[in-house]
Amino acid sequence: MATVSEFRICPTTGLKVHSAAEKLIKANAVVAVVFLAIGGLFGLMVALTRWQAVHLLPADWFYLALTAHGFDVLLAWIIFFEIAVLYFASAILLNCRLAAPKVAWAAFWLMLIGALVANVAVLQGGSSVMFTSYVPMKAAPHFYLGLILFAVGALLGVAVFFGTLVIAKEEKTYEGSLPLVTFGAVTAAIIAVYTIASGAIILIPTFLWSIGLVSHIDTLMYKLVWWGMGHSSQQINVSAHVAVWYAIAALVLGAKPISEKVSRLAFLFYILFLQLASAHHLLAEPGLSAEWKVFNTSYAMYLAVLGSMIHGMTVPGSIEAAQRARGFNNGLFQWLRKAPWGNPAFSGMFLSLVMFGFIGGISGVVLGTEQINVMMHNTLYVPGHFHGTVVAGTTLAFMAITYLLVPLIFRREVMFPKLAKIQPYLFGLGVLGISVFMMGAGTLGVARRHWDMNFADAALTFDYPPAAFLMMALNGLSAVMAATGGLIFIVVVVGSVLFGKKVEGKIDLTGGAAVAKYGSAGTLKIPGTAVLVAVFFTCFVLYYFVNWKYLSELWPLR
Amino acid sequence: MAIQPPESRLWWKEPVAKVELIWVIVAFLWGLVMFFMMIYWHAAGKQNISSEAYRVDPASYQKKAEELAEKYKTGERAGIPIVKPPAGSDIYLIARLWQWWPIFELEKGKAYRLHISSLDWQHGFSLQPVNINLQVHPGYDFVQTITPKDKGEYTIVCNEYCGIGHHQMTGKIMVVD
Incomplete structure (x- = not known):
């Protein structure tokens, strides 16, 4: 049983903060940001190489940098940060001590050692196999070993989270049901368990194969199981960043969910149906039936997509309702105009919400349509899509909440407030460009993971249309902008954590009191959100059918 | 909240x-x-990927492709045979490090049963500028019935990363009247 002295009371939120939990949140968040810096730098080099006029790296370094970029940002940055989010959503939000801090530290070190081993393997040059490491292309054994250690560490972290929930329930540190944000974190953690299990099922035999103990791994089976990890891990991200959206709306605007029931149901859809999504990576594959592809790629008739579409209304809806309750009641959009756009936590969160829906979400559903996929599989459309989900969505949301973690957990003031204010816009606009221009190039047929779109050394040459080269140049410029935004983020956060003015007493996050009630459900008015959702839906339907039109012009195929 | x-x-x-x-x-x-x-x-669309596929031994697949190429060879380009198989027939395309083999000459508007398989690693069949993209595995013979719509020279780009020569791996399909 924890003693009282292991806790402090947060002067801003009134929450009891367990010091061991606080230290672990700090450690995981700091390492996450370091990997963001490393992985982001690799990403910039990749984008500058694909900008044909610059063509920065030689071929071997390009493939190496691309492998490192995938691992460092998609796994290391995001999962370290997610572990911090899990500890925050359990120990901090529930006023509880963290279960087994020693295990949590073991998890931290396993993940860190695993990530470093994998990075060393990649930098040694013999493991430029891309993030997906499709067999029978073989990496050095310690590449797989690093991934396995990292995954085991992450699983331990998830176990600590569940343990903390049990303790909170036993010791009655909260009343009634879990807060919605913690519920979202539970969703992420449950998905993490079967994600990591899929990873173990495929990576352990692959490791044994790399040291010669297993003779053969079927290429199709590898992909099927690997994507059980590869895609599901993106669903951890979605659950976690949606939870972060709700948390920021609550902390900054005092917003509360419009309906607990609907928001929780939407999280439940993620748990039940997201795992099927690994199928949409296999739509252009031999050996799987059309029936299997159609059912699974639709996540059982788009029930998981329904979950995201629900959050797409309930998050802005709760913000609108909170703003209106505060008196911003003029017209359709005064609540939005008068939102705290100068607060990087809010602006980052709202940009993440909009871009995840419009860019990442719509393109993902179109790309995952069984027949339409044939026009996009393995083209740059694919990275275009997932930079819209993982970078514009997850990374930007995590950056946004960091602006709240710095004063609340690190208890430092955010330094360089003017730079911090523009950071989400700069990064967001850059990522918007990256996504849109890569999707554009992909529509023109440009291959992903490809060093030379000029085919200068090929025996049989080919010219992509000039527009494709323009797209890649614009992608390079956008990457420079995003990297600048990323650099500002790192300077601001690292500077604040190390040298920021110590925060004493209560901080004014909300600029006003939390909203107690929106009025009864019958009279709730969120017309602005209804208009935004209608615009979104119109874009979705149009873009969806435009792609069917393109498909109908393709060579017949059966 | x-x-x-x-x-x-x-x-x-x-x-x-x-x-x-x-x-x-x-x-x-x-x-x-x-x-x-x-x-x-x-039911109604004309663009549906076939799910017809067979387990195949890479060596016997290679043999089939080479026999076909020898029988219908009409010329050569960059050391790769140009092959004109009869319309409607089964044609065998090899993907290997780092080449698509052979070059096919097909007739516009005629259907062909295109077999694709890899002899080594995974590759990506990306037909440009049409933009048809299929995954190619070793050990799996993937069969698509494909009907070229327009005449011209088409390029097969590899769009699944396959090592250091990946960006040099191109092939051709010529469509004639």
Whole structure:
């Protein structure tokens, strides 16, 4: 049983903060940001190489940098940060001590050692196999070993989270049901368990194969199981960043969910149906039936997509309702105009919400349509899509909440407030460009993971249309902008954590009191959100059918 | 607030706002439309990837492809045979590090049973500028019945990363009247 002295009371939120939990949140968040810096730098080099006029790296370094970029940002940055989010959503939000801090530290070190081993393997040059490491292309054994250690560490972290929930329930540190944000974190953690299990099922035999103990791994089976990890891990991200959206709306605007029931149901859809999504990576594959592809790629008739579409209304809806309750009641959009756009936590969160829906979400559903996929599989459309989900969505949301973690957990003031204010816009606009221009190039047929779109050394040459080269140049410029935004983020956060003015007493996050009630459900008015959702839906339907039109012009195929 | 337990302990009994309910229903119906659209296209559309595929031994696949190429060879380009098989027949394309082999000459508007398989690693069949993209595995013979719509020279780009020569791996399909 924890003693009282292991806790402090947060002067801003009134929450009891367990010091061991606080230290672990700090450690995981700091390492996450370091990997963001490393992985982001690799990403910039990749984008500058694909900008044909610059063509920065030689071929071997390009493939190496691309492998490192995938691992460092998609796994290391995001999962370290997610572990911090899990500890925050359990120990901090529930006023509880963290279960087994020693295990949590073991998890931290396993993940860190695993990530470093994998990075060393990649930098040694013999493991430029891309993030997906499709067999029978073989990496050095310690590449797989690093991934396995990292995954085991992450699983331990998830176990600590569940343990903390049990303790909170036993010791009655909260009343009634879990807060919605913690519920979202539970969703992420449950998905993490079967994600990591899929990873173990495929990576352990692959490791044994790399040291010669297993003779053969079927290429199709590898992909099927690997994507059980590869895609599901993106669903951890979605659950976690949606939870972060709700948390920021609550902390900054005092917003509360419009309906607990609907928001929780939407999280439940993620748990039940997201795992099927690994199928949409296999739509252009031999050996799987059309029936299997159609059912699974639709996540059982788009029930998981329904979950995201629900959050797409309930998050802005709760913000609108909170703003209106505060008196911003003029017209359709005064609540939005008068939102705290100068607060990087809010602006980052709202940009993440909009871009995840419009860019990442719509393109993902179109790309995952069984027949339409044939026009996009393995083209740059694919990275275009997932930079819209993982970078514009997850990374930007995590950056946004960091602006709240710095004063609340690190208890430092955010330094360089003017730079911090523009950071989400700069990064967001850059990522918007990256996504849109890569999707554009992909529509023109440009291959992903490809060093030379000029085919200068090929025996049989080919010219992509000039527009494709323009797209890649614009992608390079956008990457420079995003990297600048990323650099500002790192300077601001690292500077604040190390040298920021110590925060004493209560901080004014909300600029006003939390909203107690929106009025009864019958009279709730969120017309602005209804208009935004209608615009979104119109874009979705149009873009969806435009792609069917393109498909109908393709060579017949059966 | 979303960071605190719900105020009402019986939150699941609270009514749902009308605007929320409408959106849930619309979004659900849209999901059904998208689901049935894929099934509809299998019935009415002309672009559906075939799920016809066979387990194959790379050496015997290579033999079949080489026999076909020898029988219908009409010329050579960059050391790769140009092959003109009869319309409607089975044609065998090899993907290997770092080449597509052979070059096919096909007739516009005629259907061909195109077999694709890899002899080594995974590759990506990306036909440009048409933009048809298929995954190629070693040990699997993937069969698509394909009908070229327009005449001209088409390029097969490899779009699955396959090592250091990946960006040099190109092939050709010529479509003639």
